Amino acid sequence: MTVPVTGHTHRMEMASTEHVSEGASVHLTVDGQPVELVDVGGTLLDALRGPLNLRSVKDGCSPQGQCGCCTVLVDGQPRVSCVTPLRRVSGRSVTTLEGLSDGDVQRWSEAFCATGGSQCGFCTPGIILRFVGLEGSAVSQFANNQFSDNEVPPDRDRAARALHAHLCRCTGWQTVLDAWEVAVGIAPIPVSNQSEWAPPDGKASDRRATLEGRSLQTVGPEVPLGRCGFAADTAPLDALVAVPGDGPPDDPGSWVVAGTLAEARRAAGKVQGRRTTAEVVPPIDLPGGDWDAVLRTVWVEPAPLETDAAWCLPAGEPVGPLANGGAFGAKVDSSLPAVARALADAHGSPVLVAPSREDIVRFGVKRPPVAGGASADGTGVLRVARTPGIAEAVAAVAPGLDVVEVEVVGPPTSAAVRAAGWAEAVVLLTGAGALVSGQPVVSPDGAEATAIVDDDGIRVTVRCGDPIDEVVLRSFCIGAAHMAWSWITAEGLSVDATGTVHDLTVRSFGIVRATETPLITVEVLADSGRPVNGSDAVFAAVAAATWVHRGSLPDLPTG
Template structure:
């Protein structure tokens, strides 16, 4: 609103609106849909597609929940800032808990205060910083004669809302999945159980309120990989030991041998967006085992194609009944942005002891609005049961982006 009011007779162009989003970090729908809304609101002819049509809220919410893999609500209130996150709904008389020393799973490791400021003061919290140390892939590539080699760094899911939960004494906790789940990063959060213990212990509602730095240190990450593959689809994929990751890779790349490796670092999860199998798709595409531009089929049966060139990113997706084209397109744009950003720019500096040193939003390498290529999405309607389509888009765009950069062995590829 302030940007529009700065020049009411001649609203600033899309590029200036993009620069105004530099401090914004929503990962769900990328930047482009925000800029499309800007053009629509200021009366500028849309440079992408026709205006949004949310249709009925039930279908929109269902598609959003399928894409986000957690409870999602779509509507004007969310856009206005009333998203229904856990921190938005905590009772007024709640205590606040912040991490002290020790694992998140231990209720005794949390420091309690009547306010966030008091709890942080008692915990001795020190503001996080961005390190000057470089980020390196933590795993060595397997020995062998390969047609393609891929090594990935630690990366941060970077959800807009950090993990949070609250609970009434004797009640059921409200957790990080109240509206959105960081594409799997919050699915196995221990905060709900700890919130219940602390609420019962203190006889008052307790809000678990870790900071951004806390979430980066303790939150789940996609496991780094280092792999080599041949044109016939065989190869070896070394990956940080993670429950379920071998099974995830085998669903799309049964001829890749998966070797899980113990490494020091933050916790990992196979629940993160396309973890393991997207890396396999990227590696096999680079090796020539998958054709450039060939449909990427997700384990759920969604299909996506992607073309990345100097003109931008072009995507097709088919994932059963569309339910709501505006919501599906938005999530696919977000997936394309996330894939482009992951391959080209993102990394975390993690030392040999497993400590994360990049602790600020700006240090994650997430590509901002002005640097994001224009993304077009063609949704192909289907008659089958609706399934997640944006994960297939993520894998397809990641593979196409990697090839566009020349398939550099180490990510990010710049």
């Protein structure tokens, strides 16, 4: 591997995220190279992504320390670098993905490609480092990437527990754990209709991923390595950095601009939020009537691991937050590219617009909350937060539901978020008996999915035209099934009567962890027709089956 830290000892100024502590040198080893940095109170993540320019180390939530994207090895042990003060690693050895051997990089990359364990790829470098640490902890004499006869790699359950320190919003964990088993040699590649994995057929695989992600998305060995051109990784090193101030986020004048992320955050004076004890309350009242089923949803967070970012050169075209997927619709209408362009022009300098995790929770779009009642004949009323396009989305699958848009005080909503509106309609109609759980759900795209949810797990079939790349399709369908299960049973954001979001940390969103995710099996039904998105149909089918399995309780999440 190319190691982007020079072999020479060098001194670099570190920006502060806290109070400034003047000038002490910190000596450490990074990816095998000696490094000298000036400690001014920053974190290890600041150093790795800043002066050392190691872009496999991702920032998904700093300084919350809750998403795992910034995980590196410190003396062989996984550590989240965003909450590790630089001074604490003085004299120690830090390893990033860039510091792994070529053989290890290839082994992990191929395992994730073979299983579909990486979709956008933002979370994966941190997970790989976690797995490398887990593997290393179990191997006394690790040579040639092989365990000796008397050594046993940690099993799947242990790997799942190790993932508690991470969040992946795309994959639903299962294929990540498949990748663990493949990489350490305790399971074969679990490809359903192929006897042997072959490198993905670039363009064809990309096409399936783009259909499923609803935004340009690529597949291949660079993806698990986090090398998909995320805006925060590709911005010029001399770019100014902008963070939200107190005004509306689509107003460039409200952004605080400084030389580094740490300086901009300090100047903005933002105090990082915490999880609240405030209740998660459905924001819309049920319609009056005598219904066979009623459903109220709550605010939930799309929670893409790559927080939206964008950058632009003066008079240039902005690079936006859609480098490898669009967070299943949650990023497609981002205003950040326009903000980056305006700020670059105003400052006559490249500008990186870099909101924090809590900024994105505050102003990022959500799926519109609903409250509805339905009868077994398919008629009913669905009250939904006013959102352009939502009535049409519902009508496409549930023409008998009367959609009533209501004003709801809260964060912005979007009909582009995965299956927004129509998935809620499918859930409600299934609970009312107008649709039969286990029978095919037909999406507006024409895909069909069935789902059976019981104590043995989640079993899915999907028919969505030519699969093109079954590994990719299964990965997205497993991720969609996890997202649906998590939405129905566990997710919610506390939003008060003034519309202020109070759950601002990654762990407060309620996303179901690897150890709590049921076994998901996906059967891809043969079809030679035109390929269409299949995972949204899976999302709706699994959501409906999960709701029925949990007793069709009126309010989400069901627990």
